[in-house]
Amino acid sequence: MPSHKPKLPVRPVRLIVAGMALALATSGCTQLKGRQGYVADPALTQAITPGVDNRESVEKTLGRPTFVGQFGTDEYYYVSRETRQLAFARPRPIDQQVLRIRFDEAGNVAAVDRTGLELVSKISPEGDKTPTLGRERSFFEDIFGNIGAVGAPGAGAPGGR
Template sequence: MNRSKIFGIAAILAAGLSTTACTSIREPRGYIVDNILLNTVQPGIDNERSVAATLGRPTFTSQFGDPTWYYVSSTSGRKPFVRPRIQEHQVLAVKFDASGNVVSADRSGLDQVVYLTPDGDETPTLGRERSFLEDLFGNIGTVGQPGLGGQGGGPGG
């Protein structure tokens, strides 16, 4: 092989590596969406049992209000050395009545995602500020004092 062929192959390999390094890495998370299955859930026809058989277990369920099952799917993409960004996001909320029949099946997407930016790196709390040493040695002298539960030498004593 002559030098021009070697340099040509090396240039092609370098170009190939440089283009793959800049492509986005797709990371699916949560529920794997199958639109055909999602479209089969119908209010007034399905119940909790048929929804569980069709879609599987929900990502999470409501804790308050009407019984609602949420199926959450998200796909994020990231480039090397860059924070991931959400590219696709879907939520299917299946609401049930008291007897377990489907009342509604609502979808929402990326337009409903809220981006939060925390204010600082500390969470404000009530109470007084204590130093590290106060936390470390704070119980010295309180164990065994009358009225503080330290008397008696143990349970039942």
């Protein structure tokens, strides 16, 4: 006697296959989160007080700064940034904190400034090509434009004497 296996109707099989395809397609769109720079502890950063702390106490409390002021050592910067990235796209900043600590001539904290994501700007370069001065050359002029120029007699080539 032949055994008959019950067949699934075509419609549920299609739904299962479509569901699996959808799950595979959306699994490639994962979201990656990243953190760069100083990991700020709000309790420690709030503890820095102008007129009370000095350069040494700031370094003991917060550690070495991310970078020091460009024109001297009277400013410390602690920078942290969180980014989000979808699949293969470029990371976008979702949060940023910059803690700037300014010191007076004696090395005491003069001011503490905090800024956030409002100072992040997107810089868009000039199209896909770098603008240059000079004449426009076609694709073939770029490839074949120097044929005959290198090593030509009188052009200063070593064999042209």
